[in-house]
Amino acid sequence: MRDIPPMSTFNKFFGTEKYIASESLRNAVNVAIALGRPLLVKGEPGTGKTLLAHSIAKALGKRLIVWNIKSTTKAKDGLYVYDTVQRLNDSRFGDRDISDIKQYIRLGKLGEAFVSDEQVVLLIDEIDKADLEFPNDLLNELDEMSFYIHETGETIKAKHRPIVIITSNSEKELPDAFLRRCIFHYIEFPDREMMEEIVRVHFPGIEENLLKEALKKFYRLRKIESLKKKPSTSELLDWIQVLLASGVSHHRLKSELVFPGVLLKNEADLAQLRGSEVL
Incomplete structure (x- = not known):
């Protein structure tokens, strides 16, 4: 031995x-x-x-x-x-x-x-x-x-x-x-609590309400079973970076899924979102 x-x-x-x-x-x-x-x-x-x-x-x-x-x-x-x-x-x-x-x-x-x-x-x-x-x-x-x-x-x-x-x-x-x-x-996909920790590591100054709304939209997207490619952690981080750089408020994000092409990389998936409650 x-x-x-x-x-x-x-x-x-x-x-x-x-x-x-x-x-x-x-x-x-x-x-x-x-x-x-x-x-x-x-x-x-x-x-x-x-x-x-x-x-x-x-x-x-x-x-x-x-x-x-x-x-x-x-x-x-x-x-x-x-x-x-x-x-x-x-x-x-x-x-x-x-x-x-x-x-x-x-x-x-x-x-x-x-x-x-x-x-x-x-x-x-x-x-x-x-x-x-x-x-x-x-x-x-x-x-x-x-x-x-x-x-x-x-x-x-x-x-x-x-x-x-x-x-x-x-x-x-x-x-x-x-x-x-x-x-x-x-490696299991991070739950919301762990994902929040990951995001804060990369964006320590992110506003609380914006983070909560971004994660809410993100996990709603991932629940859509018919998506060909669900958004991943790296795409979430890219999306949040765009939100911060563009000055998007949590109020706007609450009513609109802005910059969806950062999260979804498939034409059929983007088309499926039109009129969806996720938006």
Whole structure:
């Protein structure tokens, strides 16, 4: 069995001034750090999945490495890339010694995290965008914290186990073998009380009545089941910023949903609001 140090020996995550984390989310982060396992975070868009890694890095004073996953991303891309094109060009046009293959090896984001002299936070963002084999192809590397470079015969081992945060928008189901190796947390959409706290962090001088009316309109919108895309936290913050910059009063907001295009990003959703009681 692995020896697991008590959690009291770790720097604990409590959130930051700009990132309000629930107790359950804080606990999930700290458990993942203590166990040295990746934290898989799900939740609807706008709940702060990606920002969580930024917040952890800031709170713990660690460097953040971001690996943005695309539909074409392969697991090996995060380990290393052998630049055969550059080597070919050097052999044809350059005067460099091309026998040393190491100079043509470029470490990927995971490789960069492994060779760091200090522990880093590694964000693997939107893992479900890649193909189904992508998570399985990372199992060994995330378990053993090492990988082998075939071209040079070198094994890269992590100097310090990175704090790995993985986000998913549930576009694809992730393999069971991968899930077993992760700590999982679903970020629930903030309730009104927590959302009020989030808004006050970003806009500490906001007038009480304007905040109450803005939240009232916002949560009314989110209750409309037929909306294709419900407004998220980030859209609420953008909307409130526009309200403040435009000098909109809470009286006007009470009778009119101003600047709806900041909250809703779909033509059908905007059309549906015309004549709605939310307005």
